[in-house]
Amino acid sequence: MHQHFTRILPGLLTALVALAVAFALHAAVPALPAMTLAVVLGLLAANLPFTAVWAAGRARPGLDFAGKHLMRAGIVLLGLKVAITEVLGLGWASLLLITAVVLASFAGTYGISRLFRLPQEASLLIATGFSICGASAIGAMAAVRRIRHADTVLPVALVTLCGTLAIGALPLLVHPLNLSAEVFGAWTGASVHDVGQVVATAQTAGPAALGIAVVVKLTRVILLAPMVAAAGLQQRLAAVQPSAAAGTPPEALPPVVPLFVVGFVALVALRSTGWISAGWLDAAAGLQDILLGAALFGLGSAVRIRTLLHTGLRALLAALVAWFLIAALGLGAALLMIQ
Template sequence: MDVARPGTPPTSAERPGLPRWLPGAAAAAAAALLAWGVHAVVPAIPLLTAAVALGIVAGQLPAARGALTGVLAPGLSLAAKRLMRVGIVLLGLKLSFIDIASLGWVSIATTVAIVLVTFAGTFWLGRLFGLPGHQPLLIATGFSICGASAIGAMSGVVRSKDEEAATPVALVTLCGTLAIGVLPLLWHPLGLDALQFGHWVGASVHDVGQVVATAQIAGQAALAVAIVVKLTRVVMLAPMVAMVGVVEHRRAQRELRASAGAVSAVEPPTDGRDVTTDAAAKRPPIVPLFVVGFLAAALLRTFVPLPEPVLDAADTVQTALLAMALFGLGAAVRLRTLVGTGWRALLVGLISWVLIAALSFGAVQIS
């Protein structure tokens, strides 16, 4: 039994009544507040992008690394997983299927097609370049749907480690930030009017905040189109995550049957545990609960006239939760490792960024 040295203050895990996750959650909340301050001073920097960037910066500081992997780790993990899911549920309150229907069937069909083609193409590229683990899936999700938030949602379904999601989050943040500066430079040379530019931005830029920062320079009408097109892509988060959830569920069932067969061939555990029950407990649900909540929130927004103060409050809470979650994910990024071994992931991300921009430009021409 370990005994604390005299005069040594107890850690958060040793203090009675203090949850282990509290220090990390408090650090994530402070970072979200700081990101809000950065956005308030420089509105062109989206709040969620600032939160990810702060996490990435913190993860590179040698003085902070011990705390990030020690006392702060439980709270940052809670923020990156559970708070992310709650934030995604509240994100559904931004969606109105009536607004999406107003785009017309051609725009809706092309937007859905772009998501599917970009997802499949990026996933294939990730496999082709030999990216490890779930990285191809997470990069494909982030680039095709809605950035770091989508990566967090998908990582919850496949139960990837925070470190595994770190590289996709860094890449989608990098490319989304580049889009804020690059796309406006191409607006007039490509011969797009303001509404076409807004459509292009909404169909190709990753995070909602990055869409706002990019499209607002073309005026309010362009911004409105960009947001509706972007939210049409966000709707795709639910079926894509649900589809992967079904695949993971079936994979877990196969593993459960295999483990049951293996258990029957050997001596059962002496501690009385039921190995098949343990495996079943680890099996993911067919459709994750937060996806159901996301769709329920979107339906509520569509068919129930919610008061503006309620929507504003939900938006504030949703933004705060996602900012905390994205700080937690960003803090897991190690740029030295990314530069040393992540060049293949960087190349996949850049190709995916060009792919979705090119497909979206073509869709604008036919819409």
């Protein structure tokens, strides 16, 4: 145990220092999201000559630990942002509409990624991140499908980039499209990837937009558990059928729902009771930012720019097309929701 801790400590400390820099830059220039900066700093650490050796050597075990385990801890804490009562307050018609947008976004993004000849696993992760809740959803799907940690890096980079583009692009469209604050908020919640990015985008139109944006977004977040469970079930059936046909025992299978997703659901239930004070919720949100930021730095620090350029251009084009699709679906849903 002690030996394991000494192995991961250099990488964890590196991630925390980088995160402090990301938060400081975000405080100085609020338009730059801290989570995007964490990914960018990770990319720089992996590719600048004087830091690349450190990121690939002494720091690597800790950075991999952050990218995998701190991400999962962040997903668990994400549950404290979701209150079922607020979600149900939208009404059944809106809930069905948001679910339809998530499913259409997932199917559309997966199809677009495959059209651009991206690998099946990368396409699945990009579709999950774009349609549900960004990097957190990618981490959950990768766990249930046993996708290698290294293969989550490009989808996380793409979902972070496109979510950041939304922060700049969507507010510019409010006047040309003649959107009310409520419609803009619903659109942001239905189409922007990460919770933090939704808040950053919606608050440009005031408190009314922010209020509905967060509730719509958290309705999408709730769908993380059933989507991951469905993917886990499909994985098990695919593994069991060939072994049953061959008369051999199946290999050890991952759980249908990983333990950290169970933790996420448990904290959704806890938040929904109303027992947790605002102070504790704020503290948990702050801790979640730290965990997710450190995880994103860890993932970013595994990306070699040469590798990214090799598959990255096709992936970037696929992501931008998917981003336009989800923005269009989200806008349609928002206009139907807010009559």
